[in-house]
Amino acid sequence: MSILVFAEHDNSTLKTETFKTVAAAQAIGSDITLLVAGYNCQNVVDAASKVNGVSKVLVADNAVYEHQLAENISLLVLELASDYEHIIATALTTGKNFMPRVAALLDVTQISDIIAVDSTDTFIRPIYAGNAIATVQSLDSKKVITVRATGFDAVATDGDAEVVILDIAINAGISAHVSDELTVSERPDLGAAGIVISGGRGMQNGENFKLLEGIADKLGAAIGASRAAVDAGFVPNDMQVGQTGKIVAPDLYIAVGISGAIQHLAGMKDSKVIVAINKDAEAPIFQVADYGIVADLFDALPELESKL
């Protein structure tokens, strides 16, 4: 059972979600190859070779893969596909973007966003914003799968995989990168943080998100937001936690001024401990919170910050 796992990275750092995706691969089989496609990405290759359970790292280091355009990456994976029964990527924006293209080129359907492995061809995934859990069997000969990283525990980094440099550089020539506008933050990634503090519509404006920053700094937490806060223009979309935003499962999730719509719960309800701060005692968020406090956030947040 040979498995190809696509490494998520930004050409300098291997994303921690990849360690969890490799854990998902290990639940399927043991012959695991990691593919690093990028440009000037030696740091990522070094990190990839140490991922526990990986026997081989394939490297496609070329300018055509720098921005991981779906048109180019999908053709690269297609070149390699004949050697593998399972092709797996993390369900982050890169994997979600190119993997269905790979599936269609291989004439198979994709099993998206799995949270558990039942057998080599049967997988468990949330549907309807996590309000139902489906067990789905793939009837295709090759399985193309994306993994929701929060469903799996990261593997260790004590491996020693063989590194193989590929001589493949296929440019589909139909798309080009123009520019990036990346959010620069000193805080941990939402997907990787052990603690997340999120604000909702109750924050009233973007300026008030500063009230979360002091607490986030003290706790080493990432800051998130509900869709309501993003739609209202308080904060950018890359902070959105929910069905259509980021899926997080930290040790501690603090929801501030968030009512708890099902679309938001879909993104955070697997957190180990949930705290809700809301002045509306009837807010649905309290039904999933381990600890709730009915309070005005403008009183509660400064006090919380001072007492941490």
Add this chain to the structure above:
Amino acid sequence: MKVLVPIKRVIDYNVKVRVKSDNSNVDLANVKMAINPFCEIAVEEAIRLKEAGMATEVIAVSIGNKSCQEQLRTALALGADRAIQIETDENLDSLNIAKLLQKIVEEEQPQLVILGKQAIDSDNNQTGQMLGALTGMPQGTFASIIKIDGDKVNVTREVDDGLQTIALNLPAIVTTDLRLNEPRYASLPNIMKAKRKPLVVKPAADFGIDLSPRTKLVKVTPPATRQAGIIVETIDELVQKLKNEAKVIS
């Protein structure tokens, strides 16, 4: 420039689904249905391109039984020019949906295909990308800005770390994210007018594609429920609980 907009009929996003007691699927009997929110954004974007003089014709297409004509009529009321229903009673896998749409693309030769990034029922996020691969078109997924620029389209995408802008050769595929636009409501005169706009029905079987299932739904279960915890009275109590009981902060 022709714009093709594939849309899906799904459960209304305000409705919380229930799993059937025999765990065969979710129960959609007598549940309010609607056009998938991301598909509605796709329709809106196509209409805005037409209003801006960039698009000449907007064609909505949906795959399903007769009931999806309701969503096609909605798209027509919002401003689409005509509609195509590909008729099937089967719940098709994304790959088979993409193969049927590929046939419509071959017939209609649109310069732009705008789809929702995902349907809120299956949450798959696949069809647009698959259609891109099958038609050989480039794709701009999770779009928050679309700008037509000669024979290219610039798409700003919502990615994990912020925003990325790419340039795609036309014809191209775009899938919508939430912030691309805010869809309008259909006015009553437009709803009346939509009833007279052309809607063509084509049986899925007529396309000569093998539509046999690629997946088997083994079972559907409710998610593990989370027990509501306790309400604390003071911040001091909260901090103490987090330190000593939950042990998640130090």
